[in-house]
Amino acid sequence: xxxxxxxxxxxxxxxxxxxxxxxxxxxxxxxxxxxxxxxxxxxxxxxxxxxxxxxxxxxxxxxxxxxxxxxxxxxxxxxxxxxxxxxxxxxxxxxxxxxxxxxxxxxxxxxxxxxxxxxxxxxxxxxxxxxxxxxxxxxxxxxxxxxxxxxxxxxxxxxxxxxxxxxxxxxxxxxxxxxxxxxxxxxxxxxxxxxxxxxxxxxxxxxxxxxxxxxxxxxxxxxxxxxxxxxxxxxxxxxxxxxxxxxxxxxxxxxxxxxxxxxxxxxxxxxxxxxxxxxxxxxxxxxxxxxxxxxxxxxx
Amino acid sequence: xxxxxxxxxxxxxxxxxxxxxxxxxxxxxxxxxxxxxxxxxxxxxxxxxxxxxxxxxxxxxxxxxxxxxxxxxxxxxxxxxxxxxxxxxxxxxxxxxxxxxxxxxxxxxxxxxxxxxxxxxxxxxxxxxxxxxxxxxxxxxxxxxxxxxxxxxxxxxxxxxxxxxxxxxxxxxxxxxxxxxxxxxxxxxxxxxxxxxxxxxxxxxxxxxxxxxxxxxxxxxxxxxxxxxxxxxxxxxxxxxxxxxxxxxxxxxxxxxxxxxxxxxxxxxxxxxxxxxxxxxxxxxxxxxxxxxxxxxxxx
Numbered sequence: 263x264x265x266x267x268x269x270x271x272x273x274x275x276x277x278x279x280x281x282x283x284x285x286x287x288x289x290x291x292x293x294x295x296x297x298x299x300x301x302x303x304x305x306x307x308x309x310x311x312x313x314x315x316x317x318x319x320x321x322x323x324x325x326x327x328x329x330x331x332x333x334x335x336x337x338x339x340x341x342x343x344x345x346x347x348x349x350x351x352x353x354x355x356x357x358x359x360x361x362x363x364x365x366x367x368x369x370x371x372x373x374x375x376x377x378x379x380x381x382x383x384x385x386x387x388x389x390x391x392x393x394x395x396x397x398x399x400x401x402x403x404x405x406x407x408x409x410x411x412x413x414x415x416x417x418x419x420x421x422x423x424x425x426x427x428x429x430x431x432x433x434x435x436x437x438x439x440x441x442x443x444x445x446x447x448x449x450x451x452x453x454x455x456x457x458x459x460x461x462x463x464x465x466x467x468x469x470x471x472x473x474x475x476x477x478x479x480x481x482x483x484x485x486x487x488x489x490x491x492x493x494x495x496x497x498x499x500x501x502x503x504x505x506x507x508x509x510x511x512x513x514x515x516x517x518x519x520x521x522x523x524x525x526x527x528x529x530x531x532x533x534x535x536x537x538x539x540x541x542x543x544x545x546x547x548x549x550x551x552x553x554x555x556x557x558x559x560x561x562x
Numbered sequence: 563x564x565x566x567x568x569x570x571x572x573x574x575x576x577x578x579x580x581x582x583x584x585x586x587x588x589x590x591x592x593x594x595x596x597x598x599x600x601x602x603x604x605x606x607x608x609x610x611x612x613x614x615x616x617x618x619x620x621x622x623x624x625x626x627x628x629x630x631x632x633x634x635x636x637x638x639x640x641x642x643x644x645x646x647x648x649x650x651x652x653x654x655x656x657x658x659x660x661x662x663x664x665x666x667x668x669x670x671x672x673x674x675x676x677x678x679x680x681x682x683x684x685x686x687x688x689x690x691x692x693x694x695x696x697x698x699x700x701x702x703x704x705x706x707x708x709x710x711x712x713x714x715x716x717x718x719x720x721x722x723x724x725x726x727x728x729x730x731x732x733x734x735x736x737x738x739x740x741x742x743x744x745x746x747x748x749x750x751x752x753x754x755x756x757x758x759x760x761x762x763x764x765x766x767x768x769x770x771x772x773x774x775x776x777x778x779x780x781x782x783x784x785x786x787x788x789x790x791x792x793x794x795x796x797x798x799x800x801x802x803x804x805x806x807x808x809x810x811x812x813x814x815x816x817x818x819x820x821x822x823x824x825x826x827x828x829x830x831x832x833x834x835x836x837x838x839x840x841x842x843x844x845x846x847x848x849x850x851x852x853x854x855x856x857x858x859x860x861x862x
Contacts, residue, residue: 294724350668370648400700408688412685
């Protein structure tokens with residue numbers, strides 16, 4: 263099967279898993295649940311849960327143990343978009359061609375829908391405990407939950423968000439160290455969460471989990487540098503936004519800090535290292551390797 | 563020791579436990595952590611974690627297993643206040659005499675501080691797994707986590723919040739059933755979470771946990787009815803807010819729906835039942851009994 267076909271098939275399977283875990287739109291709290299589902303069903307490639315599921319498979323995982331985490335990761339990703347889009351944050355009225363949650367449901371309800379999804383991510387991940395077949399799997403679920411929680415919070419995604427909005431508010435010059443901090447936390451942390459929880463649930467060793475953490479870090483940073491490069495070189499058609507918009511927004515970017523050539527070199531070497539790591543394990547998952555290549559060499 | 567003295571001592575012990583679990587204000591994400599700690603250290607009687615700890619003790623719990631949950635419950639309570647106070651929700655500039663988080667740190671940072679606290683509540687509760695001494699305690703931690711997550715989310719506190727703001731937005735007539743739904747979810751759910759996690763972690767039986775859930779339900783509803791009664795009968799001095807403010811705000815209240823006399827009767831019978839339940843277990847905790855009595859018969 264071609265990679266494109268396989269990606270499509272895996273995306274459908276992942277979509278199915280996510281839908282299985284969504285709450286029913288009923289009861290006096292129906293509206294907030296509608297707002298949650300509206301946002302999570304707005305589309306998206308489901309790349310994070312797919313990375314979780316494929317890493318789980320690579321380390322020999324079978325059965326449904328990873329599924330609650332796959333759904334939970336997409337919930338965390340979605341809640342962060344809802345809160346990001348709020349008027350007091352990025353103030354975006356559209357995302358993926360649809361009106362954002364606060365435009366449709368009002369700001370108060372959008373705050374609650376984001377809270378609801380973050381909380382429901384944990385309600386969902388906790389369901390892995392009832393799928394655990396033995397004490398060993400219970401322990402893995404507990405370890406995965408700790409990583410999942412950590413990478414989503416102030417030492418993960420929220421930490422990156424906070425540093426980012428603060429830097430923008432203060433219009434301060436962002437150092438390379440700080441820019442990498444923001445990319446690592448805002449973007450790489452959820453990719454780490456995805457791949458690490460997959461590895462942990464499948465019973466990967468401590469050393470293997472460390473390698474997966476590094477691999478996912480590289481993917482996240484390379485992805486962001488690529489984004490900065492495309493902003494300079496990309497065309498409106500391919501990118502769906504005006505090229506050069508970062509420059510107009512005075513946003514600190516990796517390209518601005520290091521120059522276009524160095525940025526390309528760095529993205530390339532981070533990508534190569536990520537691929538080298540993921541190909542280094544005893545059992546390989548060629549779809550996962552291609553998926554990672556796809557993620558970091560995209561042209562839009 | 564008098565109840566007041568004992569309450570003071572327990573409050574100090576609980577405060578100490580909460581502080582042990584707070585994040586350090588450092589790193590590029592320092593500001594969001596400051597906003598989180600500013601809000602959680604704004605005071606408050608720490609009644610929810612105290613209920614958790616005392617229910618844990620009543621069912622024979624010893625050691626530190628309940629402590630992460632005690633801190634986590636206060637974090638959930640605090641994040642809900644931060645988001646409640648936002649301009650797009652209740653738009654409150656002061657709480658307990660201090661400026662609210664969004665006034666001090668800005669709206670975007672306040673949204674993130676709320677998200678950060680909710681997420682950190684789970685990061686904290688998960689630490690119970692590393693305190694568990696055996697498989698049995700692991701299982702209890704997993705069960706407690708499921709209840710903790712459920713009672714905080716759309717089938718608990720967030721569900722009540724959502725129904726409440728929707729009813730206010732639409733200025734609709736609230737039925738008794740809906741008002742009870744709002745009180746049960748917005749207020750009683752976190753009290754249930756507190757007492758039930760305490761009971762579960764101590765190894766209470768399924769039947770005992772059911773009784774605790776009912777007891778906490780009664781406490782929450784009686785507490786809210788009492789609030790409505792005090793709004794009508796209380797003086798400004800005792801209550802700290804203008805008596806009759808619910809009437810002015812056209813807010814649906816239990817007193818309005820059922821009349822003052824019936825409201826008093828209902829609060830009284832709910833309270834008596836709660837006390838009867840908590841006194842019915844083999845081992846008793848007289849401080850817990852007095853604490854519950856204090857909660858539902860307060861005059862301010």
